[in-house]
Amino acid sequence: MSAAYVTKSPWVVHYDGSSCNGCDIEVLACLTPMYDVERFGIINCGNPKHADVFLVTGSVNEQNKGIVKQIYDQMPEPKVVVAVGICACSGGIFKDCYNVMGGVDQVIPVDAYVPGCAARPEAIIDAVVKGLGVLQAKRDAMVAAGDAPAEAPAEEAAPEAAEEAVTEEKKTPAVPPIFTMAEIKVNTMDHLKK
Amino acid sequence: MIIKSIIGIVAFLVLGPFVGGLLAGLDRKLSAKMQRRVGPPVLQPFYDVGKLFQKEKQTPTRFQDFYVLLFVIFVIASGVLFFMGGDLLLVIFTLTIGAAFLIIAAYSSNSPYAEVGAERELLAMLAYEPMVLITVIGFYMYTGSFRVSDILAGDSMPFLPLLGIFFGWLFILTLKFRKSPFDLSMSHHAHQELVRGVTTEFVGRTMGWVEISHWYENVFLLGFVFLFFANGTALGWIIGIVVAILTYFFEVFIDNCFARMKWQFAFKSAWVIAVVLGMINLFVLYICF
Ligand code: SF4
Numbered sequence: 001m002s003a004a005y006v007t008k009s010p011w012v013v014h015y016d017g018s019s020c021n022g023c024d025i026e027v028l029a030c031l032t033p034m035y036d037v038e039r040f041g042i043i044n045c046g047n048p049k050h051a052d053v054f055l056v057t058g059s060v061n062e063q064n065k066g067i068v069k070q071i072y073d074q075m076p077e078p079k080v081v082v083a084v085g086i087c088a089c090s091g092g093i094f095k096d097c098y099n100v101m102g103g104v105d106q107v108i109p110v111d112a113y114v115p116g117c118a119a120r121p122e123a124i125i126d127a128v129v130k131g132l133g134v135l136q137a138k139r140d141a142m143v144a145a146g147d148a149p150a151e152a153p154a155e156e157a158a159p160e161a162a163e164e165a166v167t168e169e170k171k172t173p174a175v176p177p178i179f180t181m182a183e184i185k186v187n188t189m190d191h192l193k194k
Numbered sequence: 195m196i197i198k199s200i201i202g203i204v205a206f207l208v209l210g211p212f213v214g215g216l217l218a219g220l221d222r223k224l225s226a227k228m229q230r231r232v233g234p235p236v237l238q239p240f241y242d243v244g245k246l247f248q249k250e251k252q253t254p255t256r257f258q259d260f261y262v263l264l265f266v267i268f269v270i271a272s273g274v275l276f277f278m279g280g281d282l283l284l285v286i287f288t289l290t291i292g293a294a295f296l297i298i299a300a301y302s303s304n305s306p307y308a309e310v311g312a313e314r315e316l317l318a319m320l321a322y323e324p325m326v327l328i329t330v331i332g333f334y335m336y337t338g339s340f341r342v343s344d345i346l347a348g349d350s351m352p353f354l355p356l357l358g359i360f361f362g363w364l365f366i367l368t369l370k371f372r373k374s375p376f377d378l379s380m381s382h383h384a385h386q387e388l389v390r391g392v393t394t395e396f397v398g399r400t401m402g403w404v405e406i407s408h409w410y411e412n413v414f415l416l417g418f419v420f421l422f423f424a425n426g427t428a429l430g431w432i433i434g435i436v437v438a439i440l441t442y443f444f445e446v447f448i449d450n451c452f453a454r455m456k457w458q459f460a461f462k463s464a465w466v467i468a469v470v471l472g473m474i475n476l477f478v479l480y481i482c483f
Contacts, residue, residue: 005244036231038222041238047390049252049397052245076250076397139248 007132009041013051019058022118023085029121048074054081056104059091072108078138080111080131085119202277214409249398254303261299268292269407273414279343282330303395311391315379321464322366328472332359335479353422358475375452
């Protein structure tokens, strides 16, 4: 592969899961003249089909897991996912809610985690810029596989790059779920019956 | 004559995308400066298109990419006809066919966002088409020929006699460049009620080609501005090129000063301008020449 254009124009699509809106405002703050992410060619394009970077704020719940998955599937390779805020990393303060499944990585593979409540704009920009390493690795894998939509090779190539790229290394949720989903449903129903 | 045509064609095909892309980059840089931002590098549009060509191939229907291909071909063809000194009527008909294929491509995707974008693009087309026709007729009434090569060789500038038409053309350029207040069908910025309008479903290299043909189209539209000043002398050429570039930055300025208007306003204002500036100018030409 010749020039590394994939890293020079990361277009972003932003989805708000069950966030409290704190992290969303920080994501938008990155676009303001104060931080001006367009310096790096980053554009908030609002269209998954044009996007390279998927910014998710807030946790995934039973209602939006399909939407998160669909946005991810609509994005053409190479693509990276950045989980913004501790809610998107692990569920955060909403972790124990009956409908919250946990971090974004419960539904789609995440390449960079931005901790913080709310995540700072600097940290978000840092994560996107670090995610570019993953983007490049995925593109290289695509080229190696003959420019095909390289689903499998991309998965293999990503982890090494992702390892050093993640803002906070975090492969499994720090705290294991207290209840399984089935138990939670049962408990909730019991509570309602009483 | 033939040599000149060939030079025109080659220059347009080779330099067109470079000039168009550079103008797009300067546009973004200037917009950023107006908003007190640093802005992207001037070469950013080239990086964007390079990136788009490195993305995975993906399409909602196999017909869409075929229509986009026809759009690209017809847009480039209209520019080629213009810069080889061809017939202005042929040029605008070719351009209209190109625009129609973009709309059909957007419809073929069956995406609601692309369809709304396509409908608005159609309305924009209806809005600017009368003024385009009046411009061409104005050139014919003044110079007695529809051919670009004859207009270029004329010995007086068509600018003053076609003053009204010139301002009418400036007005519809905003529609053709899809700049605010008339960026109805798709936006370069994150006005997101339409997602990305007509281009919503174009992925990867398809989108890359659409961008490149917009660069070609922009250069060709600025060529029209140049035509108002061309009078066969070096001075005419210089004034024409300078005014064409100034026109582009004027459009960027307008883009940054206005919010998007409703299609009703775009439609009415474009027709009123066409009737008032265009028709009166044609009438004056009819009386005086
Ligand atoms: S991490 Fe904090 S600020 Fe961000 S969405 Fe969660 S609760 Fe809100």
